[in-house]
Amino acid sequence: MAKVTIDGIEVEVADGTTILNAARQIGGEVVPPAMCYYSTLKDTGGKCRVCLVKVTQGSAKDPRPMPKLVASCRTPVMDGMVVQNITSPEVLEARKGVVEFLLLNHPLDCPVCDQAGECDLQNLSYEHGVGKTRYEEDRRTFEKIDIGDKIKLHMTRCILCYRCTFVADQLTNERVHGVLNRGDASEISTYIEKAVDNDFSGNMIDVCPVGALTDKTFRFKSRVWFTKPLDAHRNCDKCCGKVVLWTKGDDVLRVSARKDQFNEVKEYICNECRYDHKDMKDWTVEGPRHIDRHSVISQNHYEKIDMQKLKLDIDRQLTFQKGKQLPETTNS
Amino acid sequence: MGRQILLEHINVPGINTFDVYRKHGGYASVEKALKTMTPDEVTEEVKKSGLRGRGGAGFPAGMKWSFLDRKSEKPRYLVCNADESEPGTFKDRYLMERIPHVLIEGMITSSYALGAKTSYIYVRGEYMYVIRILEQAIQEAYAKGFLGKNILGTDYSLDLYVQPGGGAYICGEETALLESLEGKRGNPRLKPPFPAVAGLYASPTVVNNVETIAAVCSIVNLGGDEYAKIGIGKSTGTKLISASGHINKPGVYEIELGLPVEEFIYSDQYCGGIWKGRKMKAVVAGGSSVPILPTELILKTAKGEPRLMTYESLSDGGFVSGTMLGSGGFIVMDETSCIVRNLWTFTRFYHHESCGQCSPCREGTGWMEKVLHRIEHGHGHEGDIDLLVDVAKKIEGNTICPLGDAAAWPVASAIRHFREEFEYHVRYPEKVKNPKHFELEPFVPASALATV
Numbered sequence: 001m002a003k004v005t006i007d008g009i010e011v012e013v014a015d016g017t018t019i020l021n022a023a024r025q026i027g028g029e030v031v032p033p034a035m036c037y038y039s040t041l042k043d044t045g046g047k048c049r050v051c052l053v054k055v056t057q058g059s060a061k062d063p064r065p066m067p068k069l070v071a072s073c074r075t076p077v078m079d080g081m082v083v084q085n086i087t088s089p090e091v092l093e094a095r096k097g098v099v100e101f102l103l104l105n106h107p108l109d110c111p112v113c114d115q116a117g118e119c120d121l122q123n124l125s126y127e128h129g130v131g132k133t134r135y136e137e138d139r140r141t142f143e144k145i146d147i148g149d150k151i152k153l154h155m156t157r158c159i160l161c162y163r164c165t166f167v168a169d170q171l172t173n174e175r176v177h178g179v180l181n182r183g184d185a186s187e188i189s190t191y192i193e194k195a196v197d198n199d200f201s202g203n204m205i206d207v208c209p210v211g212a213l214t215d216k217t218f219r220f221k222s223r224v225w226f227t228k229p230l231d232a233h234r235n236c237d238k239c240c241g242k243v244v245l246w247t248k249g250d251d252v253l254r255v256s257a258r259k260d261q262f263n264e265v266k267e268y269i270c271n272e273c274r275y276d277h278k279d280m281k282d283w284t285v286e287g288p289r290h291i292d293r294h295s296v297i298s299q300n301h302y303e304k305i306d307m308q309k310l311k312l313d314i315d316r317q318l319t320f321q322k323g324k325q326l327p328e329t330t331n332s
Numbered sequence: 333m334g335r336q337i338l339l340e341h342i343n344v345p346g347i348n349t350f351d352v353y354r355k356h357g358g359y360a361s362v363e364k365a366l367k368t369m370t371p372d373e374v375t376e377e378v379k380k381s382g383l384r385g386r387g388g389a390g391f392p393a394g395m396k397w398s399f400l401d402r403k404s405e406k407p408r409y410l411v412c413n414a415d416e417s418e419p420g421t422f423k424d425r426y427l428m429e430r431i432p433h434v435l436i437e438g439m440i441t442s443s444y445a446l447g448a449k450t451s452y453i454y455v456r457g458e459y460m461y462v463i464r465i466l467e468q469a470i471q472e473a474y475a476k477g478f479l480g481k482n483i484l485g486t487d488y489s490l491d492l493y494v495q496p497g498g499g500a501y502i503c504g505e506e507t508a509l510l511e512s513l514e515g516k517r518g519n520p521r522l523k524p525p526f527p528a529v530a531g532l533y534a535s536p537t538v539v540n541n542v543e544t545i546a547a548v549c550s551i552v553n554l555g556g557d558e559y560a561k562i563g564i565g566k567s568t569g570t571k572l573i574s575a576s577g578h579i580n581k582p583g584v585y586e587i588e589l590g591l592p593v594e595e596f597i598y599s600d601q602y603c604g605g606i607w608k609g610r611k612m613k614a615v616v617a618g619g620s621s622v623p624i625l626p627t628e629l630i631l632k633t634a635k636g637e638p639r640l641m642t643y644e645s646l647s648d649g650g651f652v653s654g655t656m657l658g659s660g661g662f663i664v665m666d667e668t669s670c671i672v673r674n675l676w677t678f679t680r681f682y683h684h685e686s687c688g689q690c691s692p693c694r695e696g697t698g699w700m701e702k703v704l705h706r707i708e709h710g711h712g713h714e715g716d717i718d719l720l721v722d723v724a725k726k727i728e729g730n731t732i733c734p735l736g737d738a739a740a741w742p743v744a745s746a747i748r749h750f751r752e753e754f755e756y757h758v759r760y761p762e763k764v765k766n767p768k769h770f771e772l773e774p775f776v777p778a779s780a781l782a783t784v
Contacts, residue, residue: 160691
């Protein structure tokens with residue numbers, strides 16, 4: 001076990017845990033954002049640089065600070081490590097810079113993008129971005145292509161997180177797409193159009209943090225915040241069968257895997273569940289999906305407060321704050 | 333002329349063949365090491381010599397060798413980084429082209445010291461003719477029993493391969509080189525783990541520059557202590573400098589570290605002064621990635637001491653008034669050269685060579701290039717200069733590998749030392765439309781901006 005202090009909050013985690021995952025155990029504001037790291041995909045992370053944090057004390061044995069900001073998603077904690085995330089102006093400045101870089105060539109076509117409302121980049125820019133761009137030149141553009149019969153690729157929107165290539169490597173038998181070219185000309189592509197065809201390829205859509213990979217069966221059907229998400233399941237021999245149905249009335253518009261609070265899929269689903277069962281009759285509905293009330297999808301329709309969960313949240317906060325006074329709650 | 337070690341026999345006819353090279357004392361270090369020394373003793377000599385990596389970072393080679401995970405049961409590898417792509421650096425090419433056997437000899441001795449049974453020389457794809465020269469030399473070494481099974485009758489065996497790269501600057505970064513060598517896309521890896529623990533095929537690996545490995549021969553021959561007597565302080569031995577730009581005698585020079593910069597530029601033994609009788613404006617002392625320095629700061633440090641060709645003296649003053657020895661790509665610019673145009677060229681290179689893996693470098697290098705293109709072609713505006721400084725600052729230190737830093741440092745330093753020239757470009761767009769504008773109308777800072 002290793003004791004690590006992140007933004008003044010101490011937490012004890014297993015050896016080999018990354019700084020990011022230690023922060024996730026604390027939860028709340030101190031969790032660095034992550035655009036390329038994905039907990040259920042091996043070797044992801046380190047590329048987008050939004051999770052950079054400052055290590056002010058390397059470990060109890062060697063208290064020297066680390067010379068540069070480090071990618072928290074790939075740096076393991078050491079016993080006695082002291083990390084600054086939101087308490088370091090340097091980190092916030094660097095993060096602002098990275099968000100600016102990510103948006104440099106991003107088309108910002110959120111009004112017509114299917115990902116809007118559940119887009120990690122959108123959330124990130126709300127928090128760390130600025131209203132105006134300093135970039136005057138033309139943005140790079142690519143043609144939209146079909147990389148499978150059910151997936152549309154808008155390379156223009158891609159931030160090159162490499163997550164979808166890891167999905168193809170780790171969930172499917174054969175990877176047929178990858179990164180071509182280099183620098184800001186690099187693109188996710190297949191050599192042969194519509195080449196992506198296997199049972200778990202649909203998960204590439206779920207792991208994509210932006211609207212680069214979208215579900216062709218859902219494109220332009222509805223804004224996500226006009227749909228009602230329901231937890232549902234079915235007996236599937238290929239996958240866990242646990243999904244979220246995005247419905248409008250009795251129509252199932254989209255089926256996706258369930259994402260946790262960090263927007264990550266823990267249990268992947270197969271293409272059959274995703275594309276071939278868009279009928280309420282095929283599913284056992286468990287109830288409405290919990291949507292974070294800050295999410296635009298919730299459209300201010302707050303679900304009833306789960307008193308048990310609230311108590312858990314408060315207890316957890318109290319344990320970590322160790323008797324520090326909590327900020328006053330305001331009724332919103 | 334100072335002491336010549338690597339280039340001592342460079343002008344001997346036929347030195348590229350095994351027989352002539354052997355006649356001039358070649359492969360002595362292999363005989364000495366394999367027959368009379370243990371691998372650890374060789375490593376110890378390299379440590380004692382104080383040899384620092386010649387590829388750019390200047391990390392002590394002996395220390396790098398001692399980090400190699402010797403407890404691992406996996407095979408160990410030595411990889412020679414001959415992916416010399418830094419603009420302004422061409423010393424490795426010269427060495428491999430003229431005396432390929434010095435590299436082969438160094439590889440055998442170093443592999444022996446590290447316990448590597450297989451070693452690779454990774455050469456950039458553009459050096460295809462050099463690859464043929466090296467392969468010829470390796471064949472000769474195999475034929476004479478210096479490579480292959482039981483070298484010189486000892487129980488040490490080594491296989492040496494040459495691997496051409498695909499022509500990417502990024503593959504000069506050691507982990508990207510290893511990825512490329514494994515047959516993958518040349519993206520740098522995240523560190524840790526360092527190659528000394530998990531490098532090529534996840535085995536302990538040492539990656540060294542051509543010149544570093546070549547220097548091992550003379551260290552073993554002379555002895556570490558003797559080698560350490562050359563040079564000053566922690567900068568020991570000789571260094572190959574690729575001198576280019578507006579000088580009378582461009583070329584590759586072997587210098588003893590500690591030579592004053594002024595002597596190097598103006599002495600007839602070396603660069604022979606600035607061409608066409610002009611004055612010097614600026615020097616990029618160690619390849620395009622290092623900060624550019626104006627004449628007054630390259631000849632003397634900020635404290636007024638004469639600057640020497642050593643790792644320490646060149647970096648005296650940090651990045652505020654210093655630079656780095658880097659890989660020894662010494663680019664001299666005369667008074668008619670345009671710093672903005674030169675910087676734009678450098679930045680264009682980094683934009684083209686960024687691997688695209690991490691966002692600051694992928695997006696930032698392209699952005700800087702576009703802004704500099706604008707300024708140089710007379711479309712810049714006030715605020716662009718500060719924008720460049722800010723973008724460079726946001727790239728520096730936030731990337732996976734040093735390419736981001738390498739792209740940011742020249743921009744930051746050029747603006748730090750030559751800001752007036754950038755302002756001139758922004759304020760007089762008509763005057764800078766001609767690419768040779770400073771040749772037609774030399775830049776005089778005070779009068780050029782006085783009217784504004």
